[in-house]
Amino acid sequence: MNILVTGAAGFVGSNLVERLLEDQNVKVIGIDSFIGPTPENITRQNLKSLLNHPRFTFYEEDLLNVNWRSYLTGVDYVFHLAGMPGVRSSWGPDFQSYVTNNIDVTQRLLEASKHVPIKKFIYSSTSSVYGEKTGKVSEDAILEPMSPYGITKLTGEYLCHVYRKSFGVPTVILRYFTVYGPRQRSDMAFHRFIKNIMTDKPITIYGDGKQTRDFTFIRDCVVATASVLHAKGVIGETINIGGKERASVLDIIKELEKLLNKKATLHFVDAAIGEPKHTWADIKRAEQLLQYRPKVDLKTGLKEEIKYVKGIYFNS
Template identity: 65%
Template sequence: MKVLVTGAAGFIGSHLCERLLQFDETEVIGIDGFINPSLKQTKERNLTRLLAHPRFRFHQVDLREANLQSILDGVQVVYHLAAMPGVRTSWGTDFQAYVDHNISATQILLEAIRNFPLKKFIYISTSSVYGEKVGKVAEDSIPTPLSPYGVSKLTAEYLCKVYQASYGIPIVILRYFTLFGPRQRSDMAFHRFINAILHRKPLRIYGDGKQTRDFTFIRDCVEGTVAALHADGVIGETINIGGKERASILEVITILEDLLNQKATLDFSDRLNGDPKDTWADISKAQTLLNYNPLSSLKSGLEEQIHDIRYN
C-alpha cells in the first residue's frame, strides 16, 4: 500500500511515518514545506531515520506549489497533517498564514485527489474546534472555536465534508487532544517547561495554571491514527483521539519537578485569548471504531520526553 503523509517532518508526522513503515507492504511518501524557518533543524532531525528507509520518499515542497498529480500517482491513502499550528500566533495579520496553510492548502489537496481512487483521506483536526465545553466532549458537540487557529481547522473540516458530498472522497476526520512526547516542538508547553526547569529559568504560566487538558502521548495518538487506516466503517466519521489521563498545568509541573529533582520558578501572566479552561475527550467512539486504548500515563510519557530533550 502506498500512503501519502503531509507534514511528514513534523512532531506527529515523523512518528506516524515511522510507524507506517513498520508494515512490510507499506510505502510512505512524505511532504513537508518547512514553512517555519526556525524549525528547520528540528525537522531535519525528525527526518533522519526516515530518509534512510528504503520505502520512504520525501518531497520538501509547499502543498500549494507541489506537483500533486505526480506525487499522488499510485497513492491509496492520504494522511493530511500539514498545517500552521498554534493558538497564540493565529491572531492579527498572522492569520493570513493560517488561511494559506490550513484552508487553501487543504482545498488544493482535495481538488488534486478527487480524480484519484483513494481508499481513505484522513484529515487531522484538533480539539480546538470545540472551544469551551463542560465535561467530556463527544464528536456531536457543536463546534464553537475560541481562536482563529480553531476556526481555520474547522473550516478545513467543512471543506473535507463538502468534497466528500460532491465527489465521494472517502473522508475520515480525527480530532487530536493536546499531544506531548519526544520531538514535541520547542514552543509547546511541555517542551518549554522541561527546558526552563533544566536550565533553572523562570517558567511562564499563562493564567492561574489550574486549566486542565486531556493530554495524549504521541505513541498512543499514532496507534489510533494508524488504526483509522485499517478500520472498516469509519468513512464519513469524525473521531476524537484523547489521552489516558487529564491534569492541570500545575499538576504537570509538580510531576516534572519530581522527575527532574528540581523546583520550578513560576512566572504567571495573563490567560491567553482563545485558550479554553478545560478539555476532556470522550473517546468512546474511537474505542468502538478503532479499538483505541491509550496506554501511556502522563508521568511515563513525560519521562520519555525529558530523555529526548536531554540526549537528542
C-alpha cells in the first residue's frame, strides 16, 4: 500500500506518518515545504525518527510548482495535510500566502489526482469553517467561517466536492477540532502557555479567557485519520474529529500551573477577531463511520505536551 502525505513534517503530518508506518504493508512518501510559524529547525526535528525508516521517503518541495503526477504514480491513498495555518495571521497582506497554500496547492493536487486511480483522497479541514455556533455542531450545520483562514479551508472543501462530482476523485473531508500534544506548532496556545510559564514570561489571553474549545489530543487525531484508509462508505463524507474533553482557556492555565508547579502571569488583551467563543464537535458520524472513540483526557495530554516542550527548549 503506497501513501502520499503532504505536510509530512508538520504537527499532524509527522505523527500521522509514524502511525501509518506501524503497518508493515505501508510505504509512505512525505512532502513538505516547511512553511508556517514554527521555526524550521524545530519542524525538522519532527522528522528525526523517520528519515532513516526503510519504508519512508521524504521530499522537500515547493508544493505549488511540484510535478504532482510524478509523485502520484503508484500511490493508493493521499492525505493532504499541507497548508498555511493560523486564524489571527490570515488577515491583511498575509492572506495571499493562505490563498496560495490552502487553495491553489489543493486545486493543483486535485487536478493531478483526477488522472490516477487513487482509492481515497483525504483532505484535512478545520472547525474554523463553522464560525460561531451554540452547543454541539454537526457536519450539516450552516458554514459561516469568521476568518480568511477558515474561508480558504472551506474553499478547499468545495474544491474536493467539485473534483469528486466532476471527475470521480474519491475525496473524504476531516474537520479537526483544536488538536494539541507533542509537536504542536509554536504559535498554538498550549505550546505558548507551557513555554511562557516555564520561562516566567506573561501569557497573553485574548478576551476574558472563558472561551472554550473541544481539545483533540494528537494521538486520537491520527488514529481517526489513519482509520479512513480501511473505512467503508466514507467517500464523499465530511467528518468531525473532536476530542475527549472541552475546557476554557483559564481552565487549561490552572491545570498547567498544577502540572508545572508554577504560577502563570496573565496579560489580558482584546478578543481576537475571527475566533469563535466556543467550539464543540458532534462526533457521531466519526463514531459510526470510523469507529472513533477519543481516549486521551486533557491532564494526560497536557503532561505529554509539557514533556515535549521541555525537550525542545531545555534538553536539546
